[in-house]
Amino acid sequence: MAYVAVKGGTIAIEESIKRLKYERLRKREILSVKEIEAGMRGLIDQVMSESSLYSEELAAISIKQGEGNPEESVFLLRAYRSTLPRKHYSRVVNSEDMIVERRISASFKDIPGGQTLGSSYDYTHRLIDFDLINEKIEDALEWLERFEMETDEKKDNVHGGKMPKVLDYLRSEGLVLDCRENNKEPKDVTKKSIEFPTERSERLQVLTRGQTGSVTTLGYAALRGYGALHPTVGELRIGNLPIYVDNPLNDSKDDEDSFYIGEIRVTEVETLIPIPIEKERGKTELEFEIGYGMCYGQNETKAIAMSILDYCLETGNPKYSTHDEEFVLLHIDSVEATGFISHLKLPHYVTFQSKLDSVRKTKKGE
């Protein structure tokens, strides 16, 4: 059997692409990129996180082009990203520098700095608001003005928006083991494909850019029994992190000589996992291990699931697939997973014909 070259699809493909545009426009309404950027914060955050490219504007354009389909939007952004030069690496970003907008702990009621709810769907009734059908811009602007004019009781904002880390408190109390800073240069999965066993930096990078649904699903599976851990959220924080770049004209890497280039909004999670440790004379004591998650935007479920999977992959329990780095890391990437599934739509005429021939021969032989 030889390969058979076929042609004849050009006009059909052109018409198919035209039809795709028709589907986007057929209701005779156009979504502006600004409207998407303003009103689809959740989708923008998800798309930026999965494409590993922080730009609300680019995410909004790709969402418009992909008609709100995250996998298409992520593909577009990843493709565009590959055309851009990487000009710099940031200075090391520390989450203690975050200007916090939301920060909660499920482990401790009285955390230093207090619990700040910020904005979250968690406290809503999840009832559809049908008033949104006829929402008017004048009413929205009036609401905004009222909200901004509300006089506030002065609260002590001693940290200028920064808040102490719950983990630092636990470490200072001796409840969680402290460790030294590890300054080993991270590996970059966008430069070199991962090989197993992976390094921690590779695992975290793959997890943070993983498809939201996949990361959540595997984290959920690990909790339900296809994993070995029982975590509690030690701290979940959302806020803005300042990004600095070293002066490329000065090798001194002086902090004061760096360029401030702007802020990014992220979600960071540390989960605490109690582990029984065998001590002398058969005694067991509980100690806490930590799972870590961070991703672009307000993306709480993903960040929590990432922290669960981080711990699973650190321990690598062979009994569970959620602890198997090859299983987790090779299947959670949006472009890889959707790309491989989608390739099944590509013509497999030759391979399928050969299978058909085999079936026919078998049937004849019966």
Place this chain on the structure above:
Amino acid sequence: MKRRRRTEILVRGSIEVTRRLAQKIIDNYDVKVIEEPNNGLVMIKVRETAKKSLFYLGELFVTEAKVQIEGNLGIGIVRGNHEELAYYLAVIDAAYNGNLEETKSFTDILLQEEKNIDIQREKYQEKILKTRVSFETMDV
């Protein structure tokens, strides 16, 4: 004023202030464009808190420009697609690198803008702090 603090004010503050300062330099000097404002990426390196190791969180879309004034190179880098701002930042950076006379008058303007930024931030933070929980333990 050192670059870190200066760029924090110029990027966070009003573009009007940045434009005004840059214009003073553009009016008085020959600004040679070395690199037109163009887009690129900055890879973000984060220290995670569980093991305190480093990893790459992802890339940030930026605009960067380079100019030269009297032989001094200036760089402007800013998050997002902001060609005008990147150019102004590069002009002001070159002016500081060349220690141009005009920069002496910039300090007061920058300090005033820093105050404005702080006031805005404080107002914003006060609103956020309204969502802080005041726990009360209930008698059961």
